[in-house]
Amino acid sequence: MVELLKKLFEQRQRDITVILLDDSKPDEDNSYRINPNGLIGLILGISGVFAVIVALLFMLTPIGSLLYSNDDAEIRAQILEVTNRTMALEDSLRQRDLQLQEMKNIIRFSVDTTLTPDERFMSMGDENAPFTSPDILASERMENLEQFSQNEIIFSNIFKATPDFPARYPVKGTLTRRYLPGQDHFGMDIATKDREPVINVADGSVINSSWTINNGYIISVQHSDGLVSTYKHLATVSKREGDLALRGDILGETGNTGVLSTGPHLHFEIWKNGVPQNPEKYLIK
Numbered sequence: 001m002v003e004l005l006k007k008l009f010e011q012r013q014r015d016i017t018v019i020l021l022d023d024s025k026p027d028e029d030n031s032y033r034i035n036p037n038g039l040i041g042l043i044l045g046i047s048g049v050f051a052v053i054v055a056l057l058f059m060l061t062p063i064g065s066l067l068y069s070n071d072d073a074e075i076r077a078q079i080l081e082v083t084n085r086t087m088a089l090e091d092s093l094r095q096r097d098l099q100l101q102e103m104k105n106i107i108r109f110s111v112d113t114t115l116t117p118d119e120r121f122m123s124m125g126d127e128n129a130p131f132t133s134p135d136i137l138a139s140e141r142m143e144n145l146e147q148f149s150q151n152e153i154i155f156s157n158i159f160k161a162t163p164d165f166p167a168r169y170p171v172k173g174t175l176t177r178r179y180l181p182g183q184d185h186f187g188m189d190i191a192t193k194d195r196e197p198v199i200n201v202a203d204g205s206v207i208n209s210s211w212t213i214n215n216g217y218i219i220s221v222q223h224s225d226g227l228v229s230t231y232k233h234l235a236t237v238s239k240r241e242g243d244l245a246l247r248g249d250i251l252g253e254t255g256n257t258g259v260l261s262t263g264p265h266l267h268f269e270i271w272k273n274g275v276p277q278n279p280e281k282y283l284i285k
Helices: 002-010 036-060 062-067 069-109 119-125 134-140 150-154
Strands: 016-022 025-034 174-177 188-191 197-199 204-212 216-222 227-237 250-254 265-272 275-277
Touching: 025 036, 204 227, 216 250
Parallel strands: none
Antiparallel strands: 016 025, 174 188, 188 265, 197 250, 204 216, 216 227, 227 250, 227 265, 265 275
């Protein structure tokens, strides 16, 4: 066979006569005239058609899926992993959008939070109530006033007399927004420089010293006569709950803290027996 192919290749430029002999029929002479180039072209053509048929079989019939099942499984696994990651990313983005929307709603629609004084402090400033000595007061109300230091209560008489008002402004600055209860603004805003000292307006005791997302650092001081003063948007605080706060003490420093703040300022409130008051009536420049 190899010799035949070799001869055909050597004689490819000339026509060749092929004689077929049948031993059972010696009288018959079957001869054919062929061109080697044409024969080679015919063989290549048949091979190409066969290759196309095989390729179509792999592409259009289950035969191909059987041969490439492993590769397909790996690809499907990769696609599934990418899909899961995409879904997780979409969930994260959705949660982020919800959080941003909540922050926008707070900034656009929320107002400064209000303070409802604790009922346990109401009677402290009642002038008609009989005064109880500090020792008896400490023993009777120790359960409700655990945050206060016993020594501080014993050595203070801050709740005996009416607070000394009017007082000076708690911070140096410019009044930028007044008391507007109709707009749920229960205090006054004083624009200041950053880190200005905030001064306590009257003797009392700190009942709240904390951080809130809306108002930053907050300090509330309980005075006698049922009065409570509140200072918001502080950058730092220098008093803790239970500390005595005398008039003129530094409670902290102004800042631009909390999502409701648009610049360094102090939001100042005064409440009496749970009712908001106009702070300007208690202050003098």
